Amino acid sequence: MKRSRVEAICGFLFISPWVVGFMLFTGGPIIASLVLSFYQWDLITAPNWIGAANYKRLSMDETFLISIYNTFYFTILAVPLRLTVALIIAMLVNQRIKGIAFFRTMFYLPAIIPLVPMALLWVWLLSPDIGLVNFILSRLGVQGPLWLASLKWSKPALILMRLFTTGGTMVIFLAGFQGIPQRLYESAQIDGAGWWYKFVFVTLPMLSPAIFFNLVIETIRSFQIFTEALIMTEGGPANSTLFYYLYLYLNAFRWFRMGYASAMAWILFMMIFLATLIHFGLASRWVYYEAR
């Protein structure tokens, strides 16, 4: 057999685990869930074709609209805050002072704590009367809110919690810093540039690919907030933390509305896709790649 023939066959063999997995667990299911969204099915009785009725019902489902609002609220606040905090920490930790590696680890630590224990811990920390957060606030002279028990503060509570796990984002920024040539700072220094100027006109542009990457990833992840909401508040109080993914889960696995939930899943997919497209579209305006 020809050399290239052998190589081609071997090639397919090597990637076959992915191909099989893709067809069975990714590609197939995507199509299946699209088809499913046009049915009404509770897993027990036979599936029932209803056309676009699921989508129509969703547009009039008040709880669904609330879940979209909650998810957008969360994403719009959490993403910029997370990126900012991660950037500040990355800058702090990027200094060449002794023992900085230890502190880098400390900052990264919360990010690897499994989400379920973390969520339980934060329920305790945010306890209105005896929780640590309100205690610290009271020491600063501020009356802490009811946090997870409050309609107004339940989402901010979750955003606050998210700010502690900025480790992964921070590391991407750190890697980005490595790619900034020192000579740029040096020539800015020669031109008499101050600290702020150097930050805005050297650091930020050179960091923009990393900022972009983090922005896209964090947006996608924020759209999918689930575990915290299920464990800490079950969507309450009064649906104030009922996020999209949680509502989807309830529809599919508590109330067994498979078709309805599949429709929700596809809408979410489209929203994420659209958001990512927008990010990429806007990218050419502000992301700077050195290879120009």
Next chain:
Amino acid sequence: MSRSSMRLLRKTLLYVAVVFGATISAFPLVWMVSTSLKDIPDLFAYPPILIPNPIDWHNYIEALTSLPFHLFLKNTVIYTFGAMIGGVLSASLVGYGFARLRFPGNKLLFLLMISTVMIPIQVIIIPQFILFKHLDWLDTLKPLIVPACLGGNPIHIFLFRQFFMNIPRELDDAAKIDGCSLFGIYWKIVVPLSLPVFAAVSIFTFVERWGDFFRPLIFLTSLEKQTLSLGLHTFQGEYQTYIDLLMAASTTVTIPAVIIFFVGQRYFIQGVALTGLKG
């Protein structure tokens, strides 16, 4: 103020900021452990106490025996290590195929694979659930491990591919002259040179799967089959107000992940940076 004392001031302020920030960052974990060792009077003390007196290890015994945590641990270990070993092996094989072997559609399939990263799990989980229900795999660890071993994570495949592409091909040719098969090249040459990637992906997979909550939530129902994260949630359901027990159980679930992290730290951060740089 002189130049050098300005610098000293700046350095000091920096140190203060770093120490302050790191303390805040690590504090929740400290608080978790602290709470887990408190007995009832210390628990509700106001103002809150940091170091409990006496230190009550009893919470751990009570928490971990009230539900079958040993089974949770067993299930989690099987799941995590199964996904790790199978996932790393399959991702490296697939990555090798994409990186070094010429076959029609290589580029296209690779792009397709990468684009699947954008697919949210919600849009595939319901059909997966139905599929596994038909296969009678529900309430077993199979729906958790099998997809992980069959092209589980495109990002891992991507990392392997990138790394393999940077290994010089002269080594391949030398091996071929010695009569090595393509798989032999993979196994005897490429793999030994790629230990950093293997380490990084293994650690990523470990952290991802050890704390995985959603998939066990969907696929596992009976108590004996639950993993640590899911079991902890079940525990929460029954012992919601027993915060000391809750924190003891939480600490137990957290500790292995923290240990693995400290052990494999270097590879971990290296690996995350790899994703970002090439991304």
